[in-house]
Amino acid sequence: MDLKKIKILVVDDFATMRKVIRNLLKQSGFENVTEAEDGVVALNILKTTKVDFVISDWNMPNMTGIELLRSVRADAELSKTPFLMVTAESLKENVVEAVKAGVSDYIVKPFTHEVLGEKIDKIMKNVN
Amino acid sequence: MDVKFINPFLEGTVEVLTKMAFVNPKPGKPYLKKNNLAKGDVSGIIGITGTIRGSLALSFSTGSILKIVSNMLGEEITLINGDIRDAVGEITNMVSGAARKRIEAMGYSLSASIPTVVSGKEHSIMHVMGGPSVVIPFEMEGGSFVVDVCMGDPQ
Numbered sequence: 001m002d003l004k005k006i007k008i009l010v011v012d013d014f015a016t017m018r019k020v021i022r023n024l025l026k027q028s029g030f031e032n033v034t035e036a037e038d039g040v041v042a043l044n045i046l047k048t049t050k051v052d053f054v055i056s057d058w059n060m061p062n063m064t065g066i067e068l069l070r071s072v073r074a075d076a077e078l079s080k081t082p083f084l085m086v087t088a089e090s091l092k093e094n095v096v097e098a099v100k101a102g103v104s105d106y107i108v109k110p111f112t113h114e115v116l117g118e119k120i121d122k123i124m125k126n127v128n
Numbered sequence: 129m130d131v132k133f134i135n136p137f138l139e140g141t142v143e144v145l146t147k148m149a150f151v152n153p154k155p156g157k158p159y160l161k162k163n164n165l166a167k168g169d170v171s172g173i174i175g176i177t178g179t180i181r182g183s184l185a186l187s188f189s190t191g192s193i194l195k196i197v198s199n200m201l202g203e204e205i206t207l208i209n210g211d212i213r214d215a216v217g218e219i220t221n222m223v224s225g226a227a228r229k230r231i232e233a234m235g236y237s238l239s240a241s242i243p244t245v246v247s248g249k250e251h252s253i254m255h256v257m258g259g260p261s262v263v264i265p266f267e268m269e270g271g272s273f274v275v276d277v278c279m280g281d282p283q
Binding site for chain 1: 143202211214217218226
């Protein structure tokens with residue numbers, strides 16, 4: 001599978017931030033991107049569409065990023081989906097919680113498209 | 129306000145805008161501001177609490193913020209709209225996070241509120257601690273902006 005063609009789901013309650021991440025992904029060569037505004041919408045998309053990779057914000061209404069991660073890992077069909085968590089700050093307790101919940105990796109805002117691309121490449125190599 | 133808190137905000141601003149908006153803002157000489165008047169056309173403000181209380185405002189000229197957000201979104205934006213206001217909130221949030229990370233490395237514990245965004249000519253910025261505030265002016269392609277910060281004494 002061509003790594004750059006993977007389908008990426010970007011989950012963030014801010015439409016602007018979803019556009020920013022989409023723009024950074026484009027610069028790293030990833031153009032097959034879909035979006036969700038919270039964990040509930042994201043979970044529906046994941047259950048009905050084939051998604052290869054999830055990039056999710058932490059703080060969101062309805063269902064937070066960590067709740068979405070736990071739901072994904074608890075679902076037999078989705079449990080292996082690569083999951084990159086985006087956080088506004090590198091709070092140790094957040095990182096520990098995400099690792100315990102089975103996050104593939106995390107990335108702290110602000111980040112460059114190079115760092116984002118490297119994280120995706122690394123996670124996908126481990127999956128394959 | 130202790131001058132050692134100026135650099136974390138300066139460096140945090142440069143880090144966020146360089147990484148997310150691919151611009152190269154050049155800081156000028158910081159100065160004291162005694163009134164509430166914003167220096168720019170659109171401002172994001174965020175409260176900071178913890179062992180030091182205070183607030184941070186980023187106030188952008190129209191030219192600078194149109195360039196920044198156009199770069200961030202990968203599409204040209206020509207007027208101050210909802211995308212701009214949302215982006216200013218996100219930038220303020222990220223600068224606050226990047227600055228707090230640096231201040232926490234000095235041994236303080238901080239958290240931040242949710243940013244608010246105000247736009248319009250000659251709007252005001254109300255700092256949590258009242259003022260005066262320290263203003264760090266920046267010049268970049270497209271225009272100027274300022275970081276306007278007012279931090280109290282550590283508790």
